[in-house]
Amino acid sequence: MPAAIEIKNLQKSYEDTVALRGIDLTIEPGEFYGLLGPNGAGKTTTIGIITGLVKLESGSVSVFGKDIIRDYRFTRSKIGVSPQEFTSDWFFSIEKLLIFQAGYYGIPKNLAQPRVDEVMKKLGLYEKRDDKIRFLSGGMKRRFMIAKSLVNDPDILILDEPTAGVDVELRRMLWEYLQELHEKGKTILLTTHYIEEAEKLCGRVSIINDGKIATEGAPHELIRSLGKGSIEVQLTGWQASDGGKLNGLSFTYEPGEGDGRLSFSVDDPEKELPQVVELVSRNGCHIHEVKITKSNLEDVFVALTGREINK
Amino acid sequence: MNWIGFRTLTMREITRFFAVYRQTVIPGLITSGLYIIIFGLTLQQRITAIDGVSYTVYILPGLIMMNVITNAYNNTASSILQMKLLQQMQDMLITPMSNIELALSFIIGGAVRGFINGILVLLLGIAIVGMPVEHPLTVLLFLLIVSWAFSSAGLILGIIAESWDNIATMVNFFITPLIFLGGVFYSINMLPGFWRNVSLANPIYYVINGLRYAVLNVGDTPFSVSFSAALIMTIVFTIIGVGLFQKGYRIKS
Incomplete structure (x- = not known):
């Protein structure tokens, strides 16, 4: 079976900065994988390229063996993404937005509705389904971002700082939910600032710094290899x-x-x-x-x- | 082709402006109604008929076009800019929709708003001053083409714009002057030779003139010329707009 995500020699520059200096990464199906690194290390750029938000410059990315540029319809249909920055909307309820989101993935409303209901209930959004995003609290907004990444029932879930700025209670709830999704067989790639989160959830992590992968391995192996x-x-x-x-x-x-x-x-x-x-x-x-x-x-x-x- | 995605985004764009019809549908009707009443009640008695048409009726096709152009343009431009500013664009870019599908959905949303506004002002004209409609099918076709053209222009501006100020600048400094100078309120034959020739370089002149022919069967320029001008604008603006979207200009980093 091909790797869930395979990244080869990914490089990317913005106007005056080099963001990625040759990233190689392979994530196997069913893995819970963490990308750790300080702000500006290149985590979000890497995720952006996999998901189509950032233009690929050099190198290649494949998802389940298919190229993300040539076979973008296939690769994007397999992935659900929860970006770090909150989206907002002035016109529609969160339920409507989730139905729309499923629609962009080619899922008709009659099939999307039960899925959206399930995800909203699971994440504690169901009572707020008629609200608009801007009236939600920060924690609720984060739940909404995660709900949105699940409407297409993706095989791969990519979460950029899913617990940034949420309270302890919600963080624990999200951890449990992510573990549950992982147990159901989803491949999860997450970036995080919280070392505890990576240690607790991830089977393997990469530490990314200054556009390069500094080291990769299971958290306990990395700790042991440090030998301190x-x-x-x-x-x-x-x-x-x-x-x-x-x-x-x-x-x-x-x-x-x-x-x-x-x-x-x-x-x-x-x-x-x-x-x-x-x-x-x-x-x-x-x-x-x-x-x-x-x-x-x-x-x-x-x-x-x-x-x-x-x- | 991702038909469901395409239909979803198109319907979202249409429902979006209907949800705020007080901002997107009603204002055009009010201003047009005001123009008709003010010009009809005051100026009409002092201005002789142009090409055998009473002044109020003569300006109506121009008023219709003014609504079509501003609504089509504004819908797409503001929708795109808003999606960029509210981080919504990323929700579409991560999905298995092609850039062409995305761009066309946005264009259709704006075109529908332009078209509906045009039709409503047309009906208002028929209701208030009994405006005749000489070539109804041509009117519908022409309104559709021009709605599409300026919705595509809005797509281009929405992509390029980085703030609301950019969009307002474009409207205030270019589009509104070009509409007023495009012969909404006069026949360019009334202008001295030099200014008449300058008007012929204004693309909006042709769309107003074309609709005036379709509605009233009068015009300063043959309909075939106006129709060709509108068609060329539609094609050029669509190609540029879709092209920019394809390249991800100011949409993808």
């Missing part, structure tokens, strides 16, 4: 040296009043913990407290880009 975990043991009775290596694990010792603190630097703290505890006990020490520090995706991000994602 530690185990701290608060103890009494430590007799050995101030620091060095114990069974190949490097450590430091800080004496304190009555007791002291051993810090082990390890790749995977959860895996190394039993060994550390055993080593320390074997030295006749009494352990008071153990503290584990693990890297997260944010640390991976900082290590790769030299800046924090939200800065």
Whole structure:
């Protein structure tokens, strides 16, 4: 089966800036994939090219094996998109707009209506169906944007910052809903600023910075490859040296009043913990407290880009 | 061809202006009615008939065209600009509709508004001053062509425009002057030679003159010339408008 989305050497320049410097990306059917990166990294441009909002300059994109330019009718019918910026409208109710949206996808009204009703109910928009967008709250607008991306029952769902500016409750609800859609077999590509979101939802992520992919992999693999975990043991009775290596694990010792603190630097703290505890006990020490520090995706991000994602 | 998509967007464009008929349909009727009453009650007694037609009736085809042109143009131009400003254009661009389907839907929406406004002022003329309609089928055909032409012109301007000011500038500085100078209120034969020739360079002169022939069977220029001029405008504006849309000019980054 061809990849859900395959991007090859995508490059794009705007008047005075280079937005993409050769992006290669393959997303398999059924994946939940995250694009992480600071503002201006090229996430929205990449999504724009896949969906037809941004002109392709160089490189190629295919969706289920079909080229997005030559076979745009096929590729666009497979994709649902929720852009980052809210749309507005002065004339029509949100229900009407969703029916229109389905219509552009070639779905006649009688088939669109049950689908639109279902999506509105699922996202808690049904009570507001007669309202116009401009009278909706920010959270409701976000729900509407997501509803709109689902009216054509797409195989691939592309969400650009779906939880930007929404409250915690709605964020959790959207996470649950996205997981449900993923379990039903939809391929999901999302961009986000929220590291927690990517760690929680995505099977694989790419960190994109300055128009290039800095790294790609499963979140836990990326964290492990960074190898920056530690185990701290608060103890009494430590007799050995101030620091060095114990069974190949490097450590430091800080004496304190009555007791002291051993810090082990390890790749995977959860895996190394039993060994550390055993080593320390074997030295006749009494352990008071153990503290584990693990890297997260944010640390991976900082290590790769030299800046924090939200800065 | 994505017929359902095409029909959906076309119907959206039509329902959009009907939803605000107080802004899009009624004003043309009121101003035209005012012109008819004011000119009919006051000036008509002082101006002799032109080409054997009373003055009020003589200006009616021009008033109809004024409505057709401004409504067709404004509908498409403002719809496109609004969609750009409200981020709605992206909703269409991501769908499996071709650029030609999108562009034609917008053109048809504006053309329908221009046509309906034209017909309403025509009926108003018949009702208030008993205006005769000499060639009814030609009138309908000509109104359709001109509605399409100026709706396409609106598409071009809507694509190029980046603010409401751009659209208003175009209307105030070009379209309205060209309509008034196109012989709505006079026959260009009344003008001195130089200005008469200048008028012949005004494309709107031909559409007014053509409709005057179709409605009243009088005119300064043969109908075939007016009809050709209208047809050329339709083709040229459509090709440019659809072409710009195809290129994604100021629509896609």
